[in-house]
Amino acid sequence: MQVEKPEIITKDQWGGEAPVGEKETHEIKYVTIHHGGVEFGEDKDPMEYMRNLQKFSQDDKNWMDIPYHFCIDLDGNIYEARPLQYPGDTNTEYDPTGHALINVMGNYEVQKIKPEQIEAIAHLSAWLAQEYEVPTDSIATHKDHSDQTVCPGEDLYKYFEDGTIINRIEKLLKE
Ligand SMILES: [Zn+2]
Known part of the structure; x- marks a missing residue:
């Protein structure tokens, strides 16, 4: 059985703009998980978050688009961000070339990750692993690649540490 493509809210649906300019393309070899690093409450509108993040990325950071490929x-719910063929951007020292980047809205140093978010991370990662032949030991988090960050935050990282997320991905890939 194949891992079914998860439902993804497109840029058109959240009101996003096209990427600005061109950049060398890359081949996906890793899947890397981030958090936004800013506390996100139930009262906030995720589509507005996407539009603001894109505006900040393009206008203030001069990046082509949101630094991640999915949020x-x-x-x-999963949102389309930067086109996957372009490498992401980062404020830390690792090179995001070859990484499919997934950002979970919120700050998991201070807030708790929810089961539906864990399931979305696992489903999207499993689908990416299947499509790009990424081995499961190349699915990790930002802090696994950089000493300069606590990203994706303690409460999300613990599900990588205890194997919950990787086990779920492996199960989806075997089904
Ligand atoms: Zn990060």
Whole structure:
């Protein structure tokens, strides 16, 4: 059985703009999980977050687009961000070339990750692993690649540490 493509809210649906300019393309070899690093409450509108993040990325940071390829909200909905063929951007020292980047909205140093978010991370990662032949030991988090960050935050990282997320991905890939 194949891992079914998860439902993804497109840029058109959240009101996003096209990427600005061109950049060398890359081949996906890793899947890397981030958090936004800013606390995100149930009262916030994830589509507005996407539009603001894109505006900040393009206008203030001069990046072509949102630095990540996908974002996940508090309910586990997945949003399309930068086109996957372009490497992401980062404020830390690792090179994001070859990484498919998933950002979970919120700050998991201070807030708790929800089961539906864990499931969305696992489903999206499993689908990416299947499509790009990424081995499961190349699915990890930002802090596994950089000493300069606590990203994706303690409460999300613990599910990588105890194997919950990787086990779920492996199960989805075997089904
Ligand atoms: Zn990060």
